[in-house]
Amino acid sequence: xxKGILIYSEISADEYIHTVVFELSSxxxxxSAKLDNTPVMALLIIRPDLINSYKEAFRNCxxxxxxxxxxxxxxxxxNDLFAEAAIQAVRQIDPEIMxxxxxxxxxxxxxRISTALGTGLTADCTALDINEKGQLAATRPTFGGQLMxxxxxxxxxxxATVRPKVFKPTVENVTKDTAFIKLSVDLAxxxxxxxxxxxxKKAVAEINTLDSADIIVAGGKGMKNxxxxxxxxxxxxxLGGTVAASRVAVEMGLASKxxxxxxxGKTVSPKLYIACGISGALQHTIGMNSAxxxxxxxxxxxxxxxxxxxxxxxxxxxxxxxxxxSKL
Amino acid sequence: MKIVLCVKQVPDTSDIKWxxxxxxxxxxxxxxxxxxxxxxxxxxxxLKNKYGNVSITALTMGPGQAEEMLRKFIALGADNGxxxxxxxxxxxxxxxxxxxxxxxxxxxxxxxxxxxxxxxAVDGDTAQTGPSIANFLGIPQVTYVKEILEYSEGSVLxxxxxxxxxxxxxxxLPALICVLDNDFEPTRATINGIARGQAAKIERYGIxxxxxxVEQAGLKGSPTYVSKAFRAPQKxxxxxxxxxxxxxxxxxxxxxxxxx
Numbered sequence: 258x259x260k261g262i263l264i265y266s267e268i269s270a271d272e273y274i275h276t277v278v279f280e281l282s283s284x285x286x287x288x289s290a291k292l293d294n295t296p297v298m299a300l301l302i303i304r305p306d307l308i309n310s311y312k313e314a315f316r317n318c319x320x321x322x323x324x325x326x327x328x329x330x331x332x333x334x335x336n337d338l339f340a341e342a343a344i345q346a347v348r349q350i351d352p353e354i355m356x357x358x359x360x361x362x363x364x365x366x367x368x369r370i371s372t373a374l375g376t377g378l379t380a381d382c383t384a385l386d387i388n389e390k391g392q393l394a395a396t397r398p399t400f401g402g403q404l405m406x407x408x409x410x411x412x413x414x415x416x417a418t419v420r421p422k423v424f425k426p427t428v429e430n431v432t433k434d435t436a437f438i439k440l441s442v443d444l445a446x447x448x449x450x451x452x453x454x455x456x457x458k459k460a461v462a463e464i465n466t467l468d469s470a471d472i473i474v475a476g477g478k479g480m481k482n483x484x485x486x487x488x489x490x491x492x493x494x495x496l497g498g499t500v501a502a503s504r505v506a507v508e509m510g511l512a513s514k515x516x517x518x519x520x521x522g523k524t525v526s527p528k529l530y531i532a533c534g535i536s537g538a539l540q541h542t543i544g545m546n547s548a549x550x551x552x553x554x555x556x557x558x559x560x561x562x563x564x565x566x567x568x569x570x571x572x573x574x575x576x577x578x579x580x581x582x583s584k585l
Numbered sequence: 586m587k588i589v590l591c592v593k594q595v596p597d598t599s600d601i602k603w604x605x606x607x608x609x610x611x612x613x614x615x616x617x618x619x620x621x622x623x624x625x626x627x628x629x630x631x632l633k634n635k636y637g638n639v640s641i642t643a644l645t646m647g648p649g650q651a652e653e654m655l656r657k658f659i660a661l662g663a664d665n666g667x668x669x670x671x672x673x674x675x676x677x678x679x680x681x682x683x684x685x686x687x688x689x690x691x692x693x694x695x696x697x698x699x700x701x702x703x704x705x706a707v708d709g710d711t712a713q714t715g716p717s718i719a720n721f722l723g724i725p726q727v728t729y730v731k732e733i734l735e736y737s738e739g740s741v742l743x744x745x746x747x748x749x750x751x752x753x754x755x756x757x758l759p760a761l762i763c764v765l766d767n768d769f770e771p772t773r774a775t776i777n778g779i780a781r782g783q784a785a786k787i788e789r790y791g792i793x794x795x796x797x798x799v800e801q802a803g804l805k806g807s808p809t810y811v812s813k814a815f816r817a818p819q820k821x822x823x824x825x826x827x828x829x830x831x832x833x834x835x836x837x838x839x840x841x842x843x844x845x
Contacts, residue, residue: 270750337725361747365728368679368716377680377808380711388812398817399709400596407813450725450760454742455753472841496841514766521710529841539817550840552833553824568836569824577830584834585843 259413261296261322262289263352265343267362268303270334270456274311276426277358281419282318283427284385285356291387296321298352302342304332312437319431324350324438334362335451338444340369345442347374352414354393356385359418367418376412382419383543393417398520403539420524422468467516471528472498475518475545478505479534479555479574486511488578489533495585501525503541519544533574537562554578586639586736586758588629589690589700590663591718592622594651595708618654620766621703627769628733629701630662636736640664642694646674646685652787660774660782667693671791676804679709683717685802689795690722693788699741700761704729712763719761727756728763 262285267275278299285297299320301308305327315323326342347355347370355370357363359381371378383405384396393415396407410416467473474493476486486500493500502512504519518525519541530548535541537553537560545551551566558571570577597615626643633639643658645651646669655666669689677685690697700722702715712728719726731746734753745752746765756762774782792802800806827833838844 336727340720361729364712365716365726368683368713369720369726371713372680372683372717372720375680375808377678378711378713379809380679380709380713394812399814403817405815405817406811407815408809409812410809412808450757451727452755453752454755456750457752458750496837496843498841521705521707529837531837543817551822552837552840554833563824563826565822566824567822567840568827568833570827570830570833577833580830581834581837584830585837 259351259353261298261350261352262292262354262356263298263300263324263347263350263414265355265357265363265367266299266301266323267358267360268301268307270458272307274314275358275360275421277360277363277419277421279314279318279426280421280424281356281358282320284419284424285354286319286427286431288354288385288387288393292353292391295353298322298324298350300343300346300350301325302331302339302346303327304329308437312435316435317430317432318427319433320435321433322436322438324440326440326442328444330444330449333453333456335449335453336365336369337451338447338449339366340373341447342442342444343370344373346440347414349440355414355416357416357418359420363418367416371416374412374414376414376416377408377410378416378418379408379410380418382417383423385417385419398543422524422526466499467501467518467523467525470499470525472496472531473501473518473525473527473529473545473548474498474531474533475501475503475535476506476511476533476574477503477535477541478509479536480506480511481534481575483511485534485575488575491582492531492578495582498527498529503535503538532562532566533578535562536560537565586632586636586698587696588632588639588641589694589697590622590626590629590641590643590658591686591700591702591715592626592643592645592654592658593619593706594645594647594654595619595706616650618657619703619706619708621705621707621764623703623771624767624769625701625703625764626658626661626663627767627772628730628764630772631769632733632736633662642667642697644686644689644694645669646677646682652789655787656782656785657774658782659785660778661772662778666785666787668787668789669791669795670789671802673792673799673803676807677802678807678809679711679713679717680808681802681804681806682714683721684806685795685797686714687718687721688797689790690718692796693790693794698758700724700759702761702763704763704765715761715763722759722761724759724761725756726761726763727754730762730764731767733762
């Protein structure tokens with residue numbers, strides 16, 4: 258019988274365990290408590306020399322078992338190679354639930370695993386629970402974030418992906434006597450059809466600033482033009498924050514897709530989110546409504562953004578921001 | 586080179602209205618072509634224009650009205666259109682959709698080099714159907730494709746845009762790629778193109794035509810099902826409206842943890 262909650266443990270290009278793994282393990286511990294303490298497990302597909310350096314992290318985050326598969330070729334992620342290894346490994350582990358971070362790698366890899374195993378996969382869940390029948394109830398936004406759907410799966414493992422920052426990692430260490438189990442998979446004759454010729458890490462300025470920012474200053478359609486976004490940048494710089502944008506603003510060419518917040522962009526949870534000229538369509542707010550505090554500036558006092566913010570000011574951000582800059 | 590372009594119609598989610606019972610009002614909900622599929626088409630068309638001897642077959646699964654979308658793609662430069670249309674396909678999740686499309690490609694198009702999909706559809710936003718099709722066909726996939734650099738005998742050279750970096754990969758054909766947004770100037774249909782689109786014969790296949798069992802398609806063939814759908818909850822806060830920039834600056838400092 259399928260047993261346990263398995264978390265795919267992505268190793269980032271710079272050889273760290275992706276932070277989403279520990280957000281998922283925190284949620285898995287909660288789910289496990291509702292499933293007679295079914296084991297919380299990890300799957301690592303990894304270069305042989307790296308496994309020892311990660312053991313401590315898994316012990317401290319409540320994992321009961323860590324399964325790992327090693328091969329020299331695992332230093333570089335390739336979809337077909339990793340999928341083959343993961344499929345063989347998951348068949349051996351036979352978990353009842355499998356959770357994966359909805360990162361680029363997770364979204365690239367997971368549908369191949371679920372399809373090969375003949376099971377279902379629910380993408381970008383924002384809530385996970387165990388229902389009265391012991392099934393994984395995976396809730397996700399759909400219809401541009403306006404409708405929530407709770408999805409169940411008839412097959413095992415019940416698989417779900419979750420974006421980074423949706424769940425919080427465990428605050429306290431949950432130290433366990435983790436078992437590390439090496440699995441053998443047959444890849445001897447496997448030849449990848451994919452050749453990775455080059456990988457260039459994006460400059461720090463282009464990445465992750467949204468994920469780690471305490472303060473985000475975001476602009477929407479109401480910021481109209483490049484001048485508008487230049488104002489947002491000034492405000493963000495003054496506050497030590499970073500600039501984000503709504504989908505409309507990205508489509509207007511005012512900001513890069515990398516900083517788009519919302520259903521088709523990123524999910525963020527800063528201490529403070531300042532929404533300027535953003536009407537507050539659910540498509541957008543689903544990506545930022547877990548911010549600790551939200552402040553909105555908008556010319557339309559009936560804009561839906563004012564329904565979800567803590568403080569609001571009705572007015573033109575083009576007039577308000579310069580005044581703010583002189584007062585901060 | 587033979588390209589299969591997988592496209593889909595989606596409801597225009599930017600304009601959703603609610604009934605009094607908090608269900609989506611489906612009457613009058615407009616359908617649009619998934620924007621990422623338009624980017625996928627533009628990428629395929631650039632290959633066709635650059636290399637010649639490239640054919641594009643636009644394929645979709647959907648209701649009869651989706652035929653119009655296929656005609657539009659033919660007007661813009663695709664060569665053929667295939668519509669998978671059957672009540673038994675309804676309610677499919679990404680697994681059953683992948684299975685259905687893969688079966689159709691295998692049984693009706695068998696000779697193909699490259700399958701091009703959009704990275705996401707803006708309604709479901711799962712990014713799963715492309716990889717699922719590739720898995721059923723047993724071919725490699727490359728997702729998050731920002732640019733197709735070159736096609737040479739038996740492979741394509743691609744640029745992928747990922748969370749933290751940019752990757753250049755070569756993949757052997759046949760393969761499936763999922764394309765991100767790009768800056769290509771949208772192609773406009775010519776009068777001749779529109780006439781070609783209207784005159785084109787759209788191949789239409791149902792479940793019996795594509796070597797698929799009833800239990801493998803639609804809701805029946807889907808491992809997942811929706812147990813409950815509800816309107817997204819709103820954060821329950823009372824907005825305090827401020828009228829002076831002094832107050833606003835003060836609250837920004839307090840909320841942002843910037844007070845001394």
